[in-house]
Amino acid sequence: MVHVVLLGTCDTKLDELLFLRKAIQGEDPNVGVSLVDVGRAETKHEAITYKHSDLIENYGKGQKVDGLPRGELIKSMADYATALVKELYNKTDGTYIDGIVSAGGSGGTSLAAAVMRDALPIGFPKLIVSTVASGDTGPIVEETDITLMYSVVDVAGLNQVLRNVLSNAGAAIAGMAKSYASRRTLSPPVVKTRVGITMFGVTTPAVDAIRKHLESKHSVETYVFHATGHGGKAMERLVREGGLDAVLDLTTTEVCDLLTGGVMSAADDRLEAAAKAGIPNLVSVGATDMSNFGPKSTVPERYKSRKLYEHNPVVTLMRTSQEEAKEVGSFIAAQLRQHARDQAMIEVWLPKGGVSMIATPDGPFADASADEAMFKAINDGLDGSDIQVKEDAREINDSSFARDIAESLMEKIRVYRTP
The missing domain is CATH 3.40.50.12030 (Uncharacterised protein family UPF0261, NC domain)
Structure with missing residues (x-):
């Protein structure tokens, strides 16, 4: 099965993330989605694959982050999510991840971009739906191949504009992930x-x-x-x-x-x-x-x-x-x-x-x-x-x-x- 990692702050963007998750799976039922909660506080929902507490316990030595200043919180959760995504990418048991996607504002974008830049190589599908995608994107993308999609409206409540944007994003990351997965099964190219x-x-x-x-x-x-x-x-x-x-x-x-x-x-x-x-x-x-x-x-x-x-x-x-x-x-x-x-x-x-x-x-x-x-x-x-x-x-x-x-x-x- 083709598999996509969905990063997001579930305490503030759960509805929007669930809509994006549905858009990915609606594009192709053979595309699985793992939702990773990188929010400030614990959110309970059956669709969350890796909970906030999982990241804290497994990659943050159990240290609480809910009282940290915003900048420190983003850095800490980015570090924990990076460790998780690296682990998922490097698994050798036959399971793979084939794409990663996120949706959010400036803070969520900063967090997701750090994970994508540090955990995954160039060539791996990376997509962020962001409120800041039409501005100075150099600090977000840096030297990597992150794809940015402007959300037009804030990722704060579903409306017709955001539904269309997230639907496009779901189709895009599903397509990229399927393409990436298919290349894994091809014969190795002639080495030059x-x-x-x-x-x-x-x-x-x-x-x-x-x-x-x-x-x-x-x-x-x-x-x-x-x-x-x-x-x-x-x-x-x-x-x-x-x-x-x-x-x-x-x-x-x-x-x-x-x-x-x-x-x-x-x-x-x-x-x-x-x-x-x-x-x-x-x-x-x-x-x-x-x-x-x-x-x-x-x-x-x-x-x-x-x-x-x-x-x-x-x-x-x-x-x-x-x-x-x-x-x-x-x-x-x-x-x-x-x-x-x-x-x-x-x-x-x-x-x-x-x-x-x-x-x-x-x-x-x-x-x-x-x-x-x-x-x-x-x-x-x-x-x-x-x-x-x-x-x-x-x-x-x-x-x-x-x-x-x-x-x-x-x-x-x-x-x-x-x-």
Whole structure:
């Protein structure tokens, strides 16, 4: 039987959750539903599969939560539900869960999203009907594949609008779960080497050339991540989950945003996952000539006098200064050196002809002194390590540079797989 986990605060949303449960089962009677109560207080109903008290007793060491402040309550119940859902997902007795769904307001959404992000891998069906789904959803989804459906009205009393939305949600999660379950029974696909590549608009020619070369000349399946902050986080997450065999981290621009306060930072653990995993990991400095901001009017006052470039109406780029470039280089070197499980599996490529499409000698972001400061910081930071630094006269988007860095990655993969 296909099985869906339904998360919700039964003390405040029981009627709505029961309607969603019925909508899921009404779509297909062969889809089972386990209702998990993550509310503040105990609710008694025969449809609740995992009661509030079950979570407290089994995963919370029996500590009462009903008196906690709202924020602490949400975190605690999310932790307990995460432990339960992980357990259900990892069961080896032939029973499976095939999807997870929730419905609620901002608090319930925050709780459900934390469970989905932390307990389940990318590719597992995840759906939240939420009152905040039309706002800033980045903190909810983060680097995962959670699907959000806007509830339009509050999840507070059944009416025709909410019934329609919940009915759609029930049909959607039932369909996703059935599809996921059917893929479990298929023959395993032909195994290819899974390579993650980071890309930005100004490094697209290089990534396209790398991708086509790897896919046509080698048995490789490429996963391209747009280096917008969440893209870098998603790649790091997949590495941690064992979903990638090697990384060609061509575009490390997210480090610039981390250090300058740009809008596309991937946080301060960027570059750690592949290094810690010890897998083949080629790193370059694509698009490190820039930090990213929104429309020109949103650029912070302290940067108004800097060299700015309107990439499009909603993205303004700021040229990295010499001092900032040095910081970027030092950060990259420190991350790789500190976290490398096997330094011999890491190479850093420095395209001295230009680190992006607009940083070539005649480009608007050409700044040889800034680039040289970054290159020197990387060389100095990795000096004496087993991490090889390759300085190359070509620009990053040169097709021969792309081919050579792709082949160098394949050589690392061959060495990695040689007993």
